[in-house]
Structure formats: structure tokens, C-alpha cells
Amino acid sequence: MNKIFLIIKREYLVRVKKKSFIIMTILAPLLMAALIVAPVFLADQGQEKRLIAITEIESSYAKEITDSENIHFTIIAKEEGDLIKNNISESPYYAILDIKDTNFTLYGSQQIGLNIRKSIENQIEKIIERNNLKQAGIDIDILEQAKTNITIKTKIIDNEGKTTASNTEASIGIGFITGILIYMFIFMYGTMVMRGVIEEKTNRIVEIIISSVKPFQLMMGKILGVALVGLTQFFLWILLTVAISAIAELMFIDTTELTNGVNSIDQSVVLAEFSNLTGGIDLVKIFISFIFFFLFGYLMYSSLFAAVGSAVDAEADTQQFVIPITIPLILAFILIQPVMDNPDGILAFWLSIIPLTSPVIMMVRLPFGVDNWELILSMILLICGFILTTSLAAKIYRTGILMYGKKISYKELWKWLSYKG
């Protein structure tokens, strides 16, 4: 037991001290934050105001077209317009809108931006619609008043009649993110284990270690060490993300309070709204389940990855064995969408019970509400799956690590399973 602890310690420290680990741990939350902030920031930078000239014959839409946030329109004479068309880039205009009856053409010296075209189209459509309505004798003011917009609240009602607010969008969001995170983590850390095994095998340190510890101890030590690396990285990411968003929030509130006091009130309304949104979802249950399914999903798959690593001589040879292992995982990933469409369906149920797909699919289903017995059954089966794959993997591993220079086939692996320790 003491030896396995030593192995876990080494595997953990070697990886945590690596530069790539430190960089990834710090950079990932920053990148995530950047991904969220950048579009907002860029949109905020504001586009430059475009000047568009309108020439019109045989109709009278031009005077009804109004300036928008980014576009300023001027009406010019047809002849002047034709003159400018020859050399738009020299003129102050970004584009010239030619209206002839109901034919609309936009001339520009370069490709006209999609949003500019759309915004002009929208305006003219509305103008024409209004005109048509007017001609049909319909009062536009009444029409405006008649317009409405409603939101359906969804609530979950349990057997005792207690209701909680639910939110499908939030469920989808949380299910999707946690499912994908588990998928990513299993892949990332599974391959990390595989690489570690290959490294030990190819540089022959395994020959030295194996005379003082059992192959199983070495394999489990590595798997558990990497699991701790994964958990460390995960918690550091949470910590850093919270810290970064706290700092960002602080900066955001600071500036808005200075420039515009009203905004900060909006902010707190938004925050209240958010906690409302997730009110129906048991975040604690999801968090605990996430850690569980990450850990045991990883443990189950990584033992298979370790077996693959032990059977080959170089990473390039792993393909043929890695693909069958990852098929269930990739399948689970692909089926996230159908499961979301019907989170209580038969497909969703079975995929979340079968150990090979359950880590991803159960996380996707959880925010929509899953009976406790299903969750517990899934967890128990996953633990069984872990024990089964690990015992099979251990048999392949202990033979594989000491076998060199042999092209390994599935038949060969099957034989290894029957060798006596």
C-alpha cells in the first residue's frame, strides 16, 4: 500500500511540476474568459458610420428611410448618383442605393457588408408593409397595440405538490457543458496515462520497477496519480475562473458606476435573474455527480488506455487499439443532441445506465431531473464497469510491458488474458 502511494506521488508531482501543466491551468480559464469577453468587446468597439447615398425614380421610399445606428442616408439626384457610381471609392459614400419602382440595387466599390444589406432590406420591407396595410384600410396604430409577447413559465411539480421553477435553456446549457467536459477530461487524461505507460515501456524503466512492485500497483498508481492531476486542474480552473470573473465584474461595475449609475442596477437585476434561472436545478447534486462520473468514467477508460499503452512499442502503433476503446465515448458525444431532445426517452435511459456511455450521457440528463434510483443504478454499474475493465487491463498490462518488438494483434491480446500471473 505504501508503494502504491509512492507511485501516485511521483506520477502526480512529475505532471503537476511540468511547465505545460502550469501554462494550461492558467491559460485555459483566461482563454475561456477571452472567448466570452472578446465578441462583446469587439461589438462594443462600434463600427464606423457608413454614409450611403440614395437615388430614386418612379417611387417614393427614399424619404421614409431613416438613419440607423451605423448608417447615415442622404438622398441625391439620379444624375449625380450615376456620376459617383463611376468612382465610388473616391467619393465620401460607402455605397449607393438605387431605387427604381420596386427594384433595389446597392452599388459599392467593395463587397457590401451583410448586416448593412440586411438592415436596409428590413427598413424597406417595413415601409412597403405599412403602405400595403394603409392601402387596405388598416389602422397601423391599432395593429401596433394588438401586438403582444408572452413567456411560458415552466415549473416542476413533485408528488407532494411542491413546485419549483424550471428552465429548459439552463438545463440544456448545464447538461451540454458538463457532458462535454467529462468527454474531454476522459480523453485528455486517458491519453496521458497511455503516454506514461508507453514512456515507461520504451525507456525500460519498467523492467527495474517491476522487480520491486506488482505491475498492478504500477498501473493503478499511475492511473490514480493522473486522476489527482485531473482533479487538481479542474479545481484550479474553477478557482481561477471565479477569480477572473470576480475581477472582471469588479472592473465592470467600477466603470459603469463612474459613467452611468443606472447600469449597475441592471447588473444586479441580471444576477437575480440568473439565480432564478437555475433555481429548478439541483446544482449541488450535479456537482457531486460530475466529480463522481468524471472520476469513475476516467478510471474505467484509463485502465483500457493503460492496457493499450502496454501492448505497443510506440505511440504511433496505438491507433488500431485506441479506436475501438473510444467508439463508445464518441458515440455518447454524438448522441448528446438526441438525448437532450428527449431526456426521458428510452435511448437516454439506456445510454445513461450502460457504463461506457453513462459518464457523458448521465451528466446531460441530470439537469432535466433524473430519478435517484436511476442515478444510483448508473453509478453502481459504472463502478462494476471500472472493476471489470481494470482487471482485464491489468492482465494485458503485466504481459505487455515486458514484451518488445512484437506486432501485437487482438488474438495475441486475447492469449495474454489467459496467462498465469
Add this chain to the structure above:
Amino acid sequence: MEKEILLSVEDVVKNYGDYTALNKVSISVPKSSIYGLLGPNGAGKTTLMRIINQITAPDSGRVMFNGENLNKEHIKDIGYLPEERGLYKKMKVGEQALYLAQLKGMSYKEAIEKLKFWFEKLQITHWWSKRVEELSKGMAQKIQFVVTVIHKPKLLIFDEPFSGFDPINAAIIREEILQLRDNGTTIIFSTHRMESVEEICDHIALINNSKKILEGPIDKIKNEFQANSYEIVLNTNQLLACKEFEIFSSKENIYNLKINDGFNIKQIIKKINDKHEIISFKKEVPSVEDIFIKSVNNE
């Protein structure tokens, strides 16, 4: 006087699928001896060493260590330097040696103490915080040697310990091995390099095609092996074979004779002395290499 036996392997069989790696192999390794385990590639030496190290278990037969059935407790009493050996390239030498020593069951404090002793003895203290990838192959071999012997095992198993060493360092390591033997450690020594077997082994066993074909004290084996062979130098080159002896090789006036059954050395000398003048006459002692090649070819 028979020496006390530290390790005995009894009728061990090991199969890998249809392939038999060891077929009823038995060896007895006397305490404080250097026991040479010889055999061509693929004979089953490595499998035997792995069984002694409990890396793999025999299908049948048993292994006795110090009078007990070999068990987990004995792991700390055995040190193994495998032929194919490596180290973590990115790890620092000291850290790594410490890790491997602790895996043998040593406490941190004890491991540090012993490592310091050995590093100083081999004059490699300044390597402590270097990364293994900065070391040459020979340097890495020294570290591997240290971590094999660090926990003072009763039995040491060296598989090709001199490969990768230059002659100077090989001599240093050989000295260390002899010293360990003198201090009471039993050593199993597997190699293809026959001259090193002659130099340091007391006992040898020869394994070929999964079977043991020869075992015993080295001088006894040598005596038995070519008991009837002699080298004789005459003043002529006209010696002819007769019913008493065969000439199996000759070079000018040097002859190698084999005495035929039913005759003894006195008769031979007398017979030759009647016709020729004998310049020298000696019993031929075969080299281990001769024994090795002959035994394997006779199989």
C-alpha cells in the same frame, strides 16, 4: 564440503501459450557464491530471472529462498538489474534514485543515507541534481547499479551488468561485485561474455532450449568436460594416432590428444616417449566458451 544453498529452483515449468519458456528447470545457488547463468538468446534465462523476482509466476514447480517458499517478503531481499534497463529521462538523478530505493521498501532517511554512501563511493555525487537525459549511457548504468544494490539484498541478480560500460568502469563495477560477494551477498550473474564468467563465477549453469543442460562448480565442470584431453609438444611433427589416443588437432609439433577409453595417461606418455622427445605435456582445461559452444551444439 557442500555450501549452504540460498536459492533453489525446483522443476519449474513456464508456458506462454504454446511456447514453453522453461521446461522442468532446477538450479541450486550456494550462499555467497557468484553463480553464472549462461545460455544462448531465447533459452529462457530472462524468464527464470523474472520468476525468481516474482515478476511472473511458474506454471508448476517451486522456488525456495533461504529455506522458505518464495513469497512477497523476499522482494526486499532480492536486487535485480535487468538486461533491458532504463530510467525516467526527465527526472533528476537523486530524486529518481531516492524513488527507486523507496520502492524497494527503504525509508526516506535510510535511502538518503545509503545513496550518499554509494554516490560517494562511485564518485558520482555531483550528478545528484542532473537530469538523467544529461547522462551518458555508462553513467546511467552506474545509477542503475547503485539502485539495484542499495537495499543490501541477500541475493543480487545481474543480467549483463557490464554492457554499456567502458573497460575502466567495467573494472570498477566488477570490483564492487566481488566485494559484495566477499561481504556475504549471493550473486546470480547472467551474461554472454564468457571471459567475465571465467573471471568471477564460482558456479555456472547452462540453459538451452528451455532446459538446464549443465550445472556445478566451474572448476569441476571444466575437469569433467574434457577430462581426457591433453596438449603435447614434441621435437618432431611425425606423431601418428594409434589405438590408445586420437589426435583431434595439430599444429606443427603441437598436438591435442584425446585418450581413448580403457587407457590411462601413464600408458600414453610411455608410448610417445619411446619414439619421440616430449618437450611439454599438459592437461587441457577448456574455456567456458568451449563448454558453452560444445554443450549447445551437442543438444
